[in-house]
Amino acid sequence: MSDSLLRAQVPSELDTIKGWFNPSDRRMFAWLLQRQLDSGVRGNVVELGSYLGKSAVFIGDFVHPDETFTVLDLFESEAGDADNKTEWSGSYSTLTEDAFKKNWLSFHPQLPVVVKATSDHIVEHVEPGSVRFMHIDASHLYEHVAVDVESAKLLLQPDGIVAFDDYRSEHCPGVAAAAWEAVNDKGLHLLCVTESKLYGTWGDPKPWIDAMQQWLEADPDAYLDWHRIHGERSIRCKIKLPSTPAPAATSTKAASTAAASPAGAAPAARTGRSRSRRLAKDWLPPAVHRAVSKRLNPR
């Protein structure tokens, strides 16, 4: 794993990409994806709705070399129908595939599979039953998200995980309707909800929920409570990025020097390195942390 891959998990680096991906979900994605890798689970990874690549770049850190990551977005192509076109032209009209690719390549050496289409086309590009993790963050319209649910059910491995964005935002009740319909009527087991996302599996939820409980209860930066829906336990959680105390006295000066320096200039690079080192120690998985440390300080 190169340090360019690991930069995607450093908040200050990832936040150079415009988009939506809050701390709870960064922590939850990292935990779920890394736990699958640690358990030897391999498969494909899919994201519907990548915009400029913020969540995709982050997910990219957890894609094994043997796996395929497929990202799908309309990018600048025409939306599928009139409603979707109105939604798309209002919110995302500056989006281009080139901007996504440029962002991606500043963190990762090779592009994922990039599909420019409406989300219903994902089933033509990914093998059924092959996906271990799928992030659904494309259209906000009920009819489209309901199709995304069917695609996830078809494409996921038996114990694969699906994450729905915006399952409770007032501006997109269609996502809520489709996501809860999956739980109520289509056999999706709810694992947890965060402020922005709903996570579930069509496999056995118990091992995931037990492990998640252990992790969250031991993590000083996490809060959880319990909920029972259709007789099944699920978790609501909020998770912070670990706080990184600023080094005394020099921190303000270092920060302003870094802000004023062109990218790659020595002072900014040094500040970035020590910050990366602290962040890595605080919240990266141990194997990843060792790789970062080695890269930042080869001696």
Ligand SMILES: C[S@@+](CC[C@H](N)C(=O)[O-])C[C@H]1O[C@@H](n2cnc3c(N)ncnc32)[C@H](O)[C@@H]1O
């Ligand atoms: C909320 S943004 C995705 C945010 C992104 N995951 C991030 O990390 O910032 C939603 C994206 O879905 C795309 N989109 C909207 N309707 C779509 C559809 N029917 N099929 C595929 N993509 C769609 C938009 O072009 C937009 O880029």
